[in-house]
Amino acid sequence: MKSYRKELWFNIPARRAFINITPQVDECLKESGITDGLVLVNAMHITASVFINDDESGLHHDYEVWLEKLAPHEPVSQYRHNVGEDNADAHMKRQVMGREVVVAVTRGKLDFGTWEQIFYGEFDGRRKKRVLVKIIGD
Numbered sequence: 576m577k578s579y580r581k582e583l584w585f586n587i588p589a590r591r592a593f594i595n596i597t598p599q600v601d602e603c604l605k606e607s608g609i610t611d612g613l614v615l616v617n618a619m620h621i622t623a624s625v626f627i628n629d630d631e632s633g634l635h636h637d638y639e640v641w642l643e644k645l646a647p648h649e650p651v652s653q654y655r656h657n658v659g660e661d662n663a664d665a666h667m668k669r670q671v672m673g674r675e676v677v678v679a680v681t682r683g684k685l686d687f688g689t690w691e692q693i694f695y696g697e698f699d700g701r702r703k704k705r706v707l708v709k710i711i712g713d
Contacts, residue, residue: 615710
């Protein structure tokens, strides 16, 4: 069994964003030489997420609206975590959207369902953060 590890780095200038990282993960898979196995894609920061869904702008807008209803950013005084910070909502949004995904690798390809893509979700941007890509298999 082979193992491959790479970190993808992001510095999103906005507070929130959804970035399709499927091409970067696919490139990692090609670099790994693994044709059958598993890919783990993991947000390495507690105010960011990795998730799988459709790459459709209306859905991304709906996520923004829904997440803001669940954990509104303002007023920041509503959160105990925000003593000296203003990102409690980002921690909660990450909890809902998830930390990581695992995708099967079959015949050298990411084994997705129809429309599935991998996304990096940023909920407290404006600084450098990383995503781990770990691939194991043969």
